[in-house]
Structure formats: structure tokens, C-alpha cells
Amino acid sequence: MRVMLRAQLDTEKSTEALQQGRLAKIMMELMDQLQPEAAYFGPSDGNRSCTFVFDMQDSWRLPGIAEPLLSGLGARIEIQPVMNAEDMQKGLAAIQR
Secondary structure, three states: OOEEEEEOHHHHHHHHHHHOHHHHHHHHHHHHHOOOOOOEEEEEOOOOEEEEEEEEOOOOHHHHHHHHHHHHOOOOEEEEOOOOHHHHHHHHHHHHO
């Protein structure tokens, strides 16, 4: 299932991680694990943030995805199912039958 993960990083914890070289390592390991179809980084509500769109095959993967962001960067995380335009068209066609 395609999902979108949004994380707002705690400024103090992420600054410490940046200075220690852990921020880039955590992000690269997450990118390697998720193999996202899209990844975006930038400010959100005055915090560093990241957004990933990826295929999550099994829900048991969630703790391994979330924990480095939570414990390593003090992140607030939101994960939700999402669709692209093609998926939405299929879904709408299915309910119009």
C-alpha cells in the first residue's frame, strides 16, 4: 500500500544530530530502507521536516521505520495511506459500477 510519512524533527535534537553527523546517516538509512517514490525535505511549522511516499507492504515494518525518527531526532510523525491520480481513477471507477 502506498503511504506518505511526514515527520517534523525536534529542532534541538536534530541540530545535535546534524552537528554529530547522525542526521545525514539516519536520513540515508531511512531512504535505503523505504526506497521511496518521492522524498522531500524542508521547513514546516518552524521545524526541519521530511516527507516520504513509499510502498509499505506490511504494517509490522512501522516500528522499524518510525523509531529512528522518534528516538534519534525527536520527530512527530504522521503516516497515512495515499493514492496517485491513477489509483484514484481506479477507485472512483470501482464505486461507479
